[in-house]
Amino acid sequence: MPPGAFFVMSVTIEPFIIAGDQGRGTYGDAVKTKARVEDVAFSTRDASGEYVMTKARVYIPGTVEIGTHDRLTLPGGVQCEIISIATAYDGRGRASHKVVLI
Numbered sequence: 001m002p003p004g005a006f007f008v009m010s011v012t013i014e015p016f017i018i019a020g021d022q023g024r025g026t027y028g029d030a031v032k033t034k035a036r037v038e039d040v041a042f043s044t045r046d047a048s049g050e051y052v053m054t055k056a057r058v059y060i061p062g063t064v065e066i067g068t069h070d071r072l073t074l075p076g077g078v079q080c081e082i083i084s085i086a087t088a089y090d091g092r093g094r095a096s097h098k099v100v101l102i
Contacts, residue, residue: 007034016069062095
């Protein structure tokens, strides 16, 4: 599927900078990127090894920088906690896309 047809939505990523008072983070400038959001719920493990339920799977281009502590805002303005990020590679070893579980 051509990338233009796959990434039909957009999300906003704010890079995590540092934890502030009362556990609130400080974030950098927001970056808007093309994405595909698929509502899907399944059980997976978070960074601490605990089982959690996902709400959605977000696909973004492989060149986009994102970390698990970053703030992700979906279309419609909903901010979500990132559970995990996986990178998929093409046949030449280049990152083709990232799969972000929220």
